[in-house]
Amino acid sequence: MIPVPSHRLLWCVAALVSAAALAGPLPELWPLCVLALAALAATAGADLLLTLRAGALPTVTGDAVARLTKDRPARLALVLFYADGAPSQLRLGLALPAVFASAKPDLLVVLPAGGRRVSIAWECTAGRRGRYAPGPVCLEAPSRLGFWLLRKQQPLAGELRVYPNLFSERRQLAALFLNRGLAGVQLRRTIGRGREFERLREYQPGDSFDEVHWKGTAKRGRPVTKIFQVERTQEIHVVVDASRLSARPVTLDGRTVTTLERQITATLVLLLAAGRQGDRFGLVAHDARVRTFVRAGSGATHYGGCREAIHALEPSETTPDFAELFALLRTRLQRRSLLVFLTDLSDPVLAEQFVKHIPVLSRQHLVLVNQVRAPGTEPLFTRPVADEAAMIERLAGHYQWREAHEIAQRLHPHGVRCALLEHERLAAEMVGQYLRVKGGGLL
Template identity: 70%
Template sequence: MIPVPAQRLLWSVGAIVPVAAAAGALPELWPLCVIILGVVGIVAALDLLLTLREGRLPVVEAPVVSRLTKDREAKLTLVIVNKSGGPQRARFALALPESFESAEKEIVVSLPADRPRVLVEWKCTPKPRGNFTAGPACFELDSAWGFWQLRAQQLLKAELRVFPNLFSERRQLAALFLERGQAGVRLRRMVGRGREFERLREYQPGDSYDEVHWKGTAKRGRPITKVFQVERTQEIYVIVDASRLSARPVQHDGKTVTTLERYLTAALVLLMAASRQGDRFGLVVHDAQVRAFLRAGNGATHYGACREAVHAMEPSETTPDFAELFSTLRTRLRRRSLLVFLTDLTDPVLAEEFARHVRVISRQHLVLVNQVRAPGVEPLFDREVAGDAEIYDRLAGHLAWREAGDVAGKLQPEGVKAAMLENERLAADLVSQYLQVKRRQLL
């Protein structure tokens, strides 16, 4: 705690200056000047001692963990405890990381005598996602007689968790996330006879031989067939590549973000869509090793766990090890699932390694591989060339587009579908792929 002279003390000392100036010409005024200065000093000292003895400084209580959303204004809820028992008026400020924007630099808080605990909401807007720590809480309040201003800082053990902003993505999928949209989902025509066993019944004319349950037929002495139902609950995993290539910058909503930022946002939107469809969903993040593995589950609690696991993920400097990743998936995923990869296969060596090892899982699971289309990666004659200077850039983009097509061609014989999606529509296109798999009952 630091005591600082208040205006009352400064004015009191300033009032002695004319007397001291007059005492220079009239020495008989010196005793009066000393007496006045001594009285002011004694009163100021007593004021400071009385204030320190009473312990007038309030205490701030903050939640251990506060959850915020990137680029969205939030309110940090704080409780200020008035320990003095009397009314106080304090200036309050909260230090936040530089990447946070606060609506106000400081606020004035009234602490009445009949309310020992006062609720304060501090408005702020976090810019990046990740884990942060709230800085010290700063106070300034007047002493008992107003001769001093007491300034103090209190360290807060408050963790700020900033999650990806899904609101811009959800605008493209508004109908999907409306509760009444679930009726539309149930009315979708499900193609196929289904894969999930339901019951046994006696053979009826027209039943296929592959539907005959031979053990039941032998036991009962008459033909018995199996009845299947369309699977409603399926498992979907999103596998996010957080290796060095995910650090490439892309533009989104007029801001420059990393490719990993777009991957994580799209992955959370896709998991939310799977939750709304009643499916079980899981999440995997990897680089040279598996950094996060959340087995498929459902419900808001499991979705929150997925969000907690990736909100502070940053691109690493390592190269992805697809052999290790596919071995882990082959070992830990027993049930046939939809695996949606978000990765970058523009590196020919990585693309070759991916195609060589993906067969370990593609025989059991349905695999979709998606990557973000870089600016300028398109067929050469997709649009007119503006001038001679643009020809070389367009040729480079065409070669990259051809290489992506070659990678998709190598993956197709393994039963893997590869696609290059637009950055701004990444989440919407992923959800469209997922719903198409649901409609066609490919699982």
């Protein structure tokens, strides 16, 4: 604890010094001024000693992990532990990282007599996702007579985890996330016979020869046929590019964010939609190497693991290595899956590398490639042109659109679908793609 003179003590000293200055022409009043100053010094010293002997300031603890949502008000739980003789009230301040905005600069906390602990809530709002360490806690309490302020600063252990804000995205997909049971469900003809083995049965006329289980036939001495069932649980993996390509800024609601910010939000919404549809979902994040790999799973716990793995991801300064990425995915993903790539193929060299190596995956998996449309990337005569400057700007956007269109045409023979999506509706468009794939039985 550090004692600091309070305003009361400073005002008293100032008053006595002023009185002594006014009594300068009257020597008979000097002894009274000296006695008054001595009495004030003795009283202030006794006040400080009694306060220090009475007890220390409380100790503050917080949650080991505090979870917040970006741009949503939150309350951080703090607990003050104190002993007998502690001050009856004190001021508490919490230093948070610059991305946090606190509702109040400090709080006035009352410590009940006879108690041992007090719980309080610190209101704040996080303006950026990621992981942060809380700053120190500052405590200030007055002495018994109010001549001193006892101040204490202590570190606060724990971690602040700020997750992307999915509320605005979920409003666009409210119908998908409503839990209405089976109301309104209609039967739909299933395309294909399915690929998952179900059981064996006796051969019946009309069964195809490729459905005969030859080992079972040899063992039983009569024809046996394999019966397959349609896969109701499918796998979807979202592959997020966190390289230098993802640092491109986009404007959302008047604020500038990175492309990776929009990709992470859309990814979490898509994984949530896949979980609601009963499918298994996984996650991959990469730059020059694979930074995160979460195998396909299901359930709220698995979704929480995916969110923990990606919520603090930031763009790197490296260039993606698609050859190494595709080789790793080909090795680890044995079951046919839907692979949704979120990347940027505007770099001709990287686009060439992507087209060259994508057959490693497209032979087994269904691949979708989504790029965030840059501002002005559209055909030249989509909208009227006002002047020559607008024509030049529109011409640059037309060339970007044509390059993206040519890449999509080169990927089409490999069975890869490529799309340019608006960042404002990135999540909704990706969920729409997923539902069309699932409804069409393409997996």
